[in-house]
Amino acid sequence: MILKELLTQIARLFLALVLGNLIGLATFAFYSSVVFAMEIWKLEVPGNFVSLEDISYSPTLAIFMFGGSILAGFIFNMLEGPRSHGPADLMVSIRREELPNLKGGFLTSLLTIVSVSSGSSVGMFGPIIHFGGCIAASLEKFFKLLSRGVILAAGGAAGIAALFSAPIAACIFAHEMLLRRFRSTESAPVVMAALGGYFGAVMVLGDDRRFLSVMGDPPPLDPTSLCFAIIVGILSGLLSSLYIYLIGSGPVWAKSTKVHPILRPLIPASFLYLISPFFPQLIGPGMLSVNMALAGEFTFYLLIVLAFLKVFATAFCRSFGFHGGILLPAVFFGAMLGSAFDVALGNGGHLYAILGAAACTGSAIGAPIAAVVILFEMSGDYRFVILALVSVSLSCQISRTLIGRSTWDRGLFLRGISLEDENSQQAKLKKIIRDQKDKKKS
Structure with missing residues (x-):
């Protein structure tokens, strides 16, 4: 037996x-x-805004x-x-x-x-x-x-x-x-x-694939770097909440346009092609741009613009049937946000970009531990784990409170489906009962 x-x-x-x-x-x-x-x-991906003289469209x-x-x-x-x-x-x-x-x-x-x-x-x-x-x-x-x-x-x-x-x-x-x-x-x-x-x-x-190229040493574990990691986590949580909201609500807006489904992908495609000479970083998943951000090759204002444009571009594409995943875009705008933070500090480092990427990814997929591990397996560098956990934890808690556990949970919620486990439901029930008892006492 x-x-x-x-x-x-x-x-x-x-x-x-x-x-x-x-x-x-x-x-x-x-x-x-x-x-x-x-x-x-x-x-070709430039590190700064493209001048009008250099504008050219790719046939x-x-x-x-x-x-x-x-x-x-x-x-x-x-x-x-x-x-x-x-x-x-x-x-x-x-x-x-x-x-x-x-x-x-x-x-x-x-x-x-x-x-x-x-x-x-x-x-x-x-x-x-x-x-x-x-x-x-x-x-x-x-x-x-x-x-x-x-x-x-x-x-x-x-x-x-x-x-x-x-x-x-x-x-x-x-x-x-x-x-x-x-x-x-x-x-x-x-x-x-x-x-x-x-x-x-x-x-x-082969076994030598690395999607992310992390350069330099991690910031020291001191009160200053901890405070910066906290700020990165808060900003990442807010930006990720916007991302999750747009991803979830976008399909409803797309349907309200009454555009035939066959023609819907043409709309984001036209928009992307129109801006492609100005922001080639937004075309495709954008991992080359992420690595350029990690290497500190983008200017501050371009990083800010790219972070927000990626949020809207991805939501726009998915909503109109030009379909794809949500993790790599989260890595993208998280890296841009963190890299802008690096540039603003002006210390010559480009290391908070990886914290921003991890934090936004954790919020988008609703799996903070997996988000940290996957980014460091993608880069082969685990030296940033401690500070990344700080940023990811804050970001996930903020986005979960504001909009829901993940992009996928948000989509299910809008479809009237909940995947809350029994423990979560019991915890909410106990909180309701406790609040009612407190009201009676007062």
């Missing part, structure tokens, strides 16, 4: 590893197709952006609603122990590939999570030793680990946001799937 149970558990881990490998290879195909397209229309970008937006419109119109799918739908499926809408999920993945390849000002994090979950769901019959919730969470974790070379953060995120619980029986399969996804991507992409 014990031997049978042991063999069953080993088989579960092996199956999770295989599942992760398959999703890692699929993620490679997803990522490679996007990078290939972006390399064709890649724009290659025009072909990709307008052609891609038309194709995106047709795909978007094929979705029910039409509404794009994402991690929020995966969370609901995990909570309800049901399969996600596979047709909607894979159509959204295709929509993301087309949109990001065409220069939409969005990311790939959320779509990859949902893509991995949908692949896992479609293969469920081959992995019956794993529960449905674990299969879906493992699929999402494998996608994150493969794309961002961040297996540790992938495991934490799967528990912190997807499963929203930590159970010993679920942790091991999720870990193995994340490692499988990571190994699958490493086999074809």
Whole structure:
């Protein structure tokens, strides 16, 4: 009996590893197709505002952006609603122990590939999570030793680990946001799937990928740097709250315009192309610009403008069907905000940019611990963790109080769906009862 149970558990881990490998290879195909397209229309990114004499429009970008937006419109119109799918739908499926809408999920993945390849000002994090979950769901019959919730969470974790070379953060995120619980029986399969996804991507992409390039030494752990980290956290929380609000409310505004779904992506595409010579940093996910901000290559006023423009550009694109993820844009405007703080200090450092990126990311995805870990796995530099935790904690608390736990939770709330766990509900009930007792006493 014990031997049978042991063999069953080993088989579960092996199956999770295989599942992760398959999703890692699929993620490679997803990522490679996007990078290939972006390399064709890649724009030069200046460190200051562009003068009128240097304004020029890229015909290659025009072909990709307008052609891609038309194709995106047709795909978007094929979705029910039409509404794009994402991690929020995966969370609901995990909570309800049901399969996600596979047709909607894979159509959204295709929509993301087309949109990001065409220069939409969005990311790939959320779509990859949902893509991995949908692949896992479609293969469920081959992995019956794993529960449905674990299969879906493992699929999402494998996608994150493969794309961002961040297996540790992938495991934490799967528990912190997807499963929203930590159970010993679920942790091991999720870990193995994340490692499988990571190994699958490493086999074809190599293990030297770093999305972020952090330069210099971290600020000293003294009262001054702690105060600065607190200020960065507060500002990040406020800016992230605006971001979450716009992302959640945007689709409602887009529908109210009565523009046909097929034509909607053309609107943000036209806007992005119009401003592309002035702000090429906003075209695509913008990781090159993030690294330039970390290196201190942008001027103060440009950083401020880029931070706010990215918030509006991403919300605009997603609202009108030019779909993509929300994490990389949060990294972008967080890095711009933190880098502006560095420039304002005038000490020659460019180190609070990483704190701003971590803080805004934590607020956007509602997973503060995973946000810190994923950014430092993406950069390979863990020396900023202590101060980053300060900024992230403040930012997440502010945005959670003002607007909700995450961008995805906000979207579900507007759809009338709540993923609050029983402990949270019980805590609120106890607070209500306690407040009523206090009123009676007074």
